[in-house]
Amino acid sequence: MVGPDRRTSALFQESASSDHERDGRPKSKDGPKNDMWSSMLGGVASGKRLPEKSILVLGGTTDSQKEFLDSLSNDSPTARKTLDRHSGKPPPIANQFALGYTYHDVLDADHEGMNILARLSIYLLTDPMPSFTPLLRPLITPQTLSNMLTVILLDWAHPWSWLRQLRDWIRLLRSLLTSLDDATKEALEEHRVTVRGGGRTGAFDGGGGSGGVTEGEVSIPLGPGEWDEALGIPLCVVCQNADKIQTLEKERAWKEEEFDFVLQFLRTVLLKHGASLVYTTPSVPSQLQTLIHSSLGIQSLLKKQPLKHNVIDRDKVLVPPNWDSWGKIRVLREGFDVEGVNEGWSIDIRSPLPTNPNRPPEPNGMGGSNDSLNSRDGNGALAVFEDTIRDVRSEDILSTGSLLNRQTSQSVEVESFDMQEFLAAQMELLERLGVDDEREQASKDKRRDPQRRSMGYRGEGDGRMRDSGVQIEEGGRVSEHIGPVQFNMGGIQVDADDMLKRLKLDHRRFEKRTDHQNERCLL
Structure with a gap:
């Protein structure tokens, strides 16, 4: 008795032999077909x-x-x-x-x-x-x-x-x-x-x-x-x-x-x-x-x-x-x-x-x-x-900047300072300017009239008056535009221009009196 496995193998052999006899050529696998198509496609691609x-x-x-x-x-x-x-x-x-x-x-x-x-x-x-x-x-x-x-x-x-x-x-x-x-x-x-x-x-x-040089070219x-x-x-x-x-x-x-x-x-x-x-x-x-x-x-x-x-x-x-x-x-x-x-x-x-x-x-x-x-x-x-x-423009920028380091960099760079350091430097500058102002004022006081010191007049107010008078005289053109200046003193409205005129008149009288006394002393 033939087993089922042997029966299947026999049927497979018969179908394979029948296909062989029907086509008249042995049955081939897919390998040769793939190789043929690969070579054809490769040739076209290379072309x-x-x-x-x-x-x-x-x-x-x-x-x-x-x-x-x-x-x-x-x-x-x-x-x-x-x-x-x-x-x-x-x-x-x-x-x-x-x-x-x-x-x-x-x-x-x-x-x-x-x-x-x-x-x-x-x-x-x-x-x-x-x-x-x-x-x-x-x-x-x-x-x-x-x-x-x-x-x-x-x-x-x-x-x-x-x-x-x-x-x-x-x-x-x-x-x-x-x-x-x-x-x-x-x-x-x-x-x-x-x-x-x-x-x-x-x-x-x-x-x-x-x-290369082709035919007809020199x-x-x-x-x-x-x-x-x-x-x-x-x-x-x-x-x-x-x-x-x-x-x-x-x-x-x-x-x-x-x-x-x-x-x-x-x-x-x-x-x-x-x-x-x-x-x-x-x-x-x-x-x-x-x-x-x-x-x-x-x-x-x-x-x-x-x-x-x-x-x-x-x-x-x-x-x-x-x-x-x-x-x-x-x-x-x-x-x-x-x-x-x-x-x-x-x-x-x-x-x-x-x-x-x-x-x-x-x-x-x-x-x-x-x-x-x-x-x-x-x-x-x-x-x-x-x-x-x-580049003229960049050279102008470089020439106007005082904080530029031209030897180490071509770019325009400005060094920024710390705020506290900057304020401290400004404070020192202001103190230095204040000392200079005091020295200048002291030198002006030394150049005052020596006769007034000998008469017991200190001259500070006089100096102030002279300075203020000069300032007001120089600022006369400004006062023409701003009009008269008035202020309240003890409940009384006072005109600044009128007061200045009176002070000037008193000052002139005082100078005349001082000169007259000096003449009597000399006699």
């Missing part, structure tokens, strides 16, 4: 994987960094609607503490569909403190060097602090690059030699820097002062809030000479690093997006947007990378010492990095180092710039 780019934004405030990101993500309305429909809310921006982060998807221009060209990983840092260097070190690797861009934000609200901010950030970047591992240093040096060796091209195509060798202090990472300087130029012109009496001097100084300094320069204004279209995309090698599949240099419009300046030269800088205004600024900047950035830089005051988002304004007596370019472009 559509987005290029990874990174931007390191240095300087500015949290608000100015957000304005930069808004200008960078100024896409067309159709592309923005498409992106919002697929991704929902925009990515958050975390830049409140230390090293911030956000990301941005670059959309294809004039494309009605959802076509993302690249994804930007954006790292944000506001303070040039050396303690933040370990946070930046993992971002620079041999794989990310060719797809990285450094952006330094400046603000037209305080242009007199630009060169100091640039110096601090360049020092920080130089110390960061020298602290990398050997493999990254070798990759950095190769990238630096490649970019510098490409030279300048006759026509800038906006294709991400000065790579390679121009590097001139003096170009790429002398190349960092190895592309650099772009963005001067925000260019609408404040009108405010400087109206309120601080800036002229074309000041604006040209600032532009020439910036161009000379940035030429040593092969950096680009652009002025931006909030809510006004600019070439910032095109400049950033071209520096990272991001090009639209449908529309190519070339960069057009502009050094004429003072609020729309654009200096593309590998375009500027000393000759073009001199053309802007004669008399500018390009060689001196070039040598002085090398001295400034090679100085040791300060250990405790001060944070910039808001809203003058002005970054600065630990050294005070007394550093202007140096031989660098910073001294020349700060002697020419000054």
Whole structure:
């Protein structure tokens, strides 16, 4: 007799054999199917994987960094609607503490569909403190060097602090690059030699820097002062809030000479690093997006947007990378010492990095180092710039304050005293003034007429009378306006003016009598 377990096993074998005979092929498990679909999906994903780019934004405030990101993500309305429909809310921006982060998807221009060209990983840092260097070190690797861009934000609200901010950030970047591992240093040096060796091209195509020279282009060798202090990472300087130029012109009496001097100084300094320069204004279209995309090698599949240099419009300046030269800088205004600024900047950035830089005051988002304004007596370019472009208002405030310690701090600080100490000091001052008054009164009494003392008249009342008479005579004009002065004495209404006249008359009679007696005594 067959047990129930054996009966079930036999039925299972029969159904399996029947299925095998019906399909004509052995039954397989789900494992091979999963492996097939995984390989297919992996292939599609790798084919559509987005290029990874990174931007390191240095300087500015949290608000100015957000304005930069808004200008960078100024896409067309159709592309923005498409992106919002697929991704929902925009990515958050975390830049409140230390090293911030956000990301941005670059959309294809004039494309009605959802076509993302690249994804930007954006790292944000506001303070040039050396303690933040370990946070930046993992971002620079041999794989990310060719797809990285450094952006330094400046603000037209305080242009007199630009060169100091640039110096601090360049020092920080130089110390960061020298602290990398050997493999990254070798990759950095190769990238630096490649970019510098490409030279300048006759026509800038906006294709991400000065790579190799293509057919039909003429390679121009590097001139003096170009790429002398190349960092190895592309650099772009963005001067925000260019609408404040009108405010400087109206309120601080800036002229074309000041604006040209600032532009020439910036161009000379940035030429040593092969950096680009652009002025931006909030809510006004600019070439910032095109400049950033071209520096990272991001090009639209449908529309190519070339960069057009502009050094004429003072609020729309654009200096593309590998375009500027000393000759073009001199053309802007004669008399500018390009060689001196070039040598002085090398001295400034090679100085040791300060250990405790001060944070910039808001809203003058002005970054600065630990050294005070007394550093202007140096031989660098910073001294020349700060002697020419000054913050006149802050200098006036510093000159009028008597309790300011200018040697130890740049900020306006007033020391407050304890209330009891302040009152005690005032009490001593009042007592000293009282002693001085007593001495002055005693000296007046000694200068009185000696004859009156010999006649037994003390003279105190006389002195008072004379003093009061003089005061009333001097105050005669006042009495004309206030009228007669009356007071009650023992129930009798007395006129003060009448009483003074009688006292004066009695005094004159007394003087005459005294003089007559003196004459009789002499006879």
